Amino acid sequence: MVAGWFTHDSGEEDFRLLGTRCTACFSVFFPREDSFCRNPGCGGGELTEVPLSRRGRVWSYTDGRYRPPAPYVSDPETEWEPYTLLAVELAAERMVVLGQAVPGVSVADLTVGMEVEAVPGVLNEDAGTVWTTWHWRPVEEAR
Structure with a gap:
């Protein structure tokens, strides 16, 4: 898990991606930014942590059909399973x-344009360590 990118101690209903908001220009960033405002037109302000929208709409999508090269996690001894990658526009933040x-x-x-929601997921399991992340799930499939 990448610390500070999402909530992880709560259940699925409370799961949220975490971003930061500049107090001067109100720009929101994900992944989070803790050093400076990334908005080039802003003189800078304090950055505060904000939970991002849980839902958004599919902006684009594709499938990953190839085994990624090193240094990415990919065990050549196991069968490769394709995955689906989504670009999702968050409802309130418009990012x-x-x-x-x-x-x-x-x-x-x-x-x-399909509505999806962020839910906790597993990226990889390695020698007893579970690497957590977020996944996008179609809202129609929820519950």
Whole structure:
């Protein structure tokens, strides 16, 4: 897990990506920014942590059909399983955030404009360590 990028101690209903907001220009950033305002037109202000919208709309999507090269995690001894990658425009922030779809959702299940929500997910498991992340799940599939 990348510390500070999302909540991790709460249940699925409370799961949120975490960003930062500049108090001077109100720009929101994800991944978070803790040093300076990334808005080139801003003189800078204090950056505060903000939970981002849980839901958004599919802006674009594709599938990953190749094994990534080193240094990415990819065990050549295991069978490669394709994954679905989404670009999602968050509802309130009007920013696009990338992430994988929940397991079982393929590009055939998606359409541009479809509503999705951020849920906790697993990126990788290695020697007893679980690397957590977020996944996007179609809202129609929820509950």
